[in-house]
Amino acid sequence: MTDPFSDYYWTEEFQVTQADLDRIAAHVRETRGAHDLTALARRVVRGRLRYGPETSAPARPAWAEDPSVRLWDPAGEWKEGDHAIVAVGFAEQGRTVHEPFVGEVTRVDAHRVTVQIDALGESRAFVTQAQADHLERWRQFVEDLVEARRGSRDLETQTGYVLLEHGERVVSQLLDALRADDRFVRLAGRWFLCELAVPPTGEQLAALAWAMVLLEEPLSTADLVPLVQPSLAEGDPGLFGLYLALRDQAGPFENVDPGKRPRWVLSGPPPGSCTPHHAAYDPVTYEVLCLPGEAAPPEAVRRLWEVGLLRAVMGNSS
Numbered sequence: 001m002t003d004p005f006s007d008y009y010w011t012e013e014f015q016v017t018q019a020d021l022d023r024i025a026a027h028v029r030e031t032r033g034a035h036d037l038t039a040l041a042r043r044v045v046r047g048r049l050r051y052g053p054e055t056s057a058p059a060r061p062a063w064a065e066d067p068s069v070r071l072w073d074p075a076g077e078w079k080e081g082d083h084a085i086v087a088v089g090f091a092e093q094g095r096t097v098h099e100p101f102v103g104e105v106t107r108v109d110a111h112r113v114t115v116q117i118d119a120l121g122e123s124r125a126f127v128t129q130a131q132a133d134h135l136e137r138w139r140q141f142v143e144d145l146v147e148a149r150r151g152s153r154d155l156e157t158q159t160g161y162v163l164l165e166h167g168e169r170v171v172s173q174l175l176d177a178l179r180a181d182d183r184f185v186r187l188a189g190r191w192f193l194c195e196l197a198v199p200p201t202g203e204q205l206a207a208l209a210w211a212m213v214l215l216e217e218p219l220s221t222a223d224l225v226p227l228v229q230p231s232l233a234e235g236d237p238g239l240f241g242l243y244l245a246l247r248d249q250a251g252p253f254e255n256v257d258p259g260k261r262p263r264w265v266l267s268g269p270p271p272g273s274c275t276p277h278h279a280a281y282d283p284v285t286y287e288v289l290c291l292p293g294e295a296a297p298p299e300a301v302r303r304l305w306e307v308g309l310l311r312a313v314m315g316n317s318s
Helices: 007-013 018-031 037-051 132-149 155-180 202-212 221-227 236-248 298-306 310-314
Strands: 069-071 083-092 095-108 112-117 122-127 184-187 190-193 253-255 263-266 288-290
Touching: 007 155, 018 037, 018 155, 018 184, 018 190, 037 095, 037 155, 069 155, 083 112, 083 122, 083 132, 083 155, 095 122, 095 155, 132 155, 155 184, 184 236, 190 236, 202 221, 202 263, 221 236, 236 253, 288 298, 298 310
Parallel strands: 069 083
Antiparallel strands: 083 095, 095 112, 112 122, 184 190, 253 263
16 A cells, blocks of 8 residues: 555546545534634544545546646746735744635736635735746745655644645645535535525525615625624524525525626515605606605515616615
8 A cells, every 4th residue: 555655646547536525525514613723624624634545436437638626837827816826925933835725816917916815814926927036936836845854754834834835736626526515505704504404484485585685796605694683593504504595596686797706796685565755756757666664565676676676675774
């Protein structure tokens, strides 16, 4: 059996297995919390280094030839939604140390790429289209990071080495396996179990829709949580339950960033009636649609939405 401390093992033999995914699922159940891709990748790598190669069946029958997660390269072609392994510097005892993290590209400008690093809850900007001397310095910098960790028997140091030297293979397989396993759901870079998500009630979704009437900008799922009344289940079970409900329902909610980190707007009128603060009339028929303090029935709500007046009549009464 090949030594998991050898490059040969990670280059030729390593595969994410079904047992890896089962252990991740058990970890999520135990913590009842979502986990980012960096944390999950480090967990898989540490497991191999501690206990040796995994002999259970691969999680996927075949792996894509092109990596879905790439080591950051200033000369590479990047687009929103790509995943990159980046080295992030930290001050430690008067010196700067760098550790690898998996991030997601959230913005591409002419000369820089913004990467959201979910493990840190922040984004970092990286320069692109650099001059040849800058590229050479960057490549040497990465080589130095790898060499400083090569051969170490310290578990965390060796884990960092594997992610830098073999992360494209390791993390790409893990990401592809998680995407293909319908037990897991991803939201804003973190993975959770569908079975643990606590869905909102119809009453809670209706209250959210009415709260969103007054919004001027799209909001993330997390930013919508405080608007739900009664409150959602606490923590990630409630957050992911709301996300799944918004994603799968046929109601008046729309993700304006499909395929990316979702941000939500209303795509139709909220359900039921309302009590407006202001009067309004139909700009076409001049029919009175609502009066302040008097209940407006669902058909009036729909018409107020159609003519773009629902936000105005529900606005502050002062």
